[in-house]
Amino acid sequence: MSKKTIAFVLAGILVLALGLTGCGGQQxxxxxxxxxxxxxxxxxxxxxxxxxxxxxxxxxxxxxxxxxxxxxxxxxxxxxxxxxxxxxxxxxxxxxxxxxxxxxxxxxxxxxxxxxxxxSGLTILVKKDDDSIKGFKDLAGKNIAVQIGTTGSMEAKKIPDAKVREFNSAAEAIMELKAGGVDAVVNDMPVNEYYLVQSGGQEAKSVGERLTSEDxxxxxxxxxxxxxxxxxxxxxxxxxxxxxxxxxxxxxxxxxx
Structure with missing residues (x-):
């Protein structure tokens, strides 16, 4: 087989390989x-x-x-x-x-x-018996749990004098609220609502209006x-x-x- 033929075959193989993976998937x-x-x-x-x-x-x-x-x-x-x-x-x-x-x-x-x-949008979870927090303006100076890397974390850090604690997951942030380690959780509305449905609203409640409108x-x-x-x-x-x-x-x- 000539060098020219070998080069042609190799080029054909390369084109085929690129065609199989061009969209980002693997095959x-x-x-x-x-x-x-x-x-x-x-x-x-x-x-x-x-x-x-x-x-x-x-x-x-x-x-x-x-x-x-x-x-x-x-x-x-x-x-x-x-x-x-x-x-x-x-x-x-x-x-x-x-x-x-x-x-x-x-x-x-x-x-x-x-x-x-x-x-979606951000909402607040507090303990069931906490009537001191009724909206985002009441979070000033409070201890707030959020999930790291989320918009909830970004927005919570803008609240005056708030002490923001970041957790690896939304579930861990909510567990910290249940344990009394924080005053509130700021997280995405559907996640908070799903938690309340699953728990029967026994230990926490959602307060205030949705802070943001997010896609x-x-x-x-x-x-x-x-x-x-x-x-x-x-x-x-x-x-x-x-x-x-x-x-x-x-x-x-x-x-x-």
Missing amino acids: QAGQAKVLRAAGEATFAPFEFQDEKTNELTGFDVDLIKAIGKQMGYEVQYQNQSFDGLIPALDSGNIDIAISGMTITSERAQKVNFSKPYYK YGIATAKKNTELNEKINKALDELKQNGEYEKIYVKWFGVKPE
Whole structure:
């Protein structure tokens, strides 16, 4: 075989390999295309570990699997710390981050965001018998628990004289409130509401109005614009064919706004 022929064959192999992985997923001969997605599985009802099956489940998990199916990909969803999601995208260790991540200008400088798929906001949890905190203005000088790396943490740090304690998960922040270690928890509204439903509202309550209006987005690496476009297209299609609404109602009990 001549050098020219060898070079031609190698070039063909390279083109084939790039075609299999160009969208950010991975594929081997004879296998389904795979997208590696991740989120922190302590953010019920968006992503959490089912106590009975030990499987990762939640609204985000169902949604990204439906999006992957619409795109013709198999989605492998893994648990990863929230503050490690963007670095994992940047390093190429994952293709997608979907974890109740609020779209912010700061984050948008580092990743591509899909169209918004959920509208949220920040609310306050306090102990059931605490009537001293009725809204965000009453948090001045208080001890506040938040999840590290979240918009709840960012906003809590703006409260005058507040002592903000950061925890690895929303569940740990709520446990600290139950133990009496803090006066309040500032977190995303659906997470707080889900906790109150699951606990029967026995130990805590939500107070005040929603502080912010936030949009959750699906994040991809800044350089992977093709994948972001395909996710947007699939999300639009799921909203049109009713699958998005079906998943939404399953986890929140109401139709999307």
